[in-house]
């Protein structure tokens with residue numbers, strides 16, 4: 399009997415990414431946790447802590463459950479998940495003409511209760527953005543709810559002149575690593 403696969407995420411991007419490799423979750427649950435960074439917390443640690451917290455809040459016993467968290471970091475600085483135009487403008491201005499890192503942490507629970515985690519760091523460089531380009535991007539609204547105020551799978555692809563690491567990890571779920579975590583916990587494709 400195939401064990402239930404649960405995606406603990408409200409992110410449509412994460413569901414789309416799993417579907418892209420033929421993995422269709424049996425259930426989707428939305429984790430509800432406090433994502434506020436702790437004092438002096440760095441981007442990589444925040445991503446790992448939140449991914450685990452999401453998993454702990456939403457894992458369903460006896461199933462395979464996947465949770466993830468994506469954080470954009472500029473050095474030790476955590477960029478916010480943009481919710482306002484001002485936040486998006488501030489993020490894009492900070493990212494313009496610079497390299498930054500995107501940390502996507504994945505936490506997976508197996509039906510026997512074992513937990514496996516992996517944090518994937520990617521380096522992304524933005525070209526220098528003119529004020530007009532930033533304003534045009536802001537009118538698109540695609541930045542809303544996105545770490546660092548941009549979506550590499552959307553118009554922001556036009557800003558990027560260098561990427562090293564995992565493209566799917568930048569979007570929000572590093573697929574190769576997620577598959578390995580699942581397999582390591584005994585998951586087999588149906």
Ligand SMILES: Cc1cn([C@H]2C[C@H](O)[C@@H](COP(=O)(O)OP(=O)(O)OP(=O)(O)O)O2)c(=O)[nH]c1=O
Pocket residue numbers: 406407408409410411412428429452466467468469470479500543544545546548549550551568569570
């Ligand atoms: C950097 C980047 C982030 N993102 C998205 C992925 C995530 O949805 C979001 C980061 O916020 P997260 O807190 O990781 O995820 P979420 O709140 O959207 O969903 P949940 O916590 O329920 O899983 O930013 C993109 O879609 N494209 C990108 O290029």
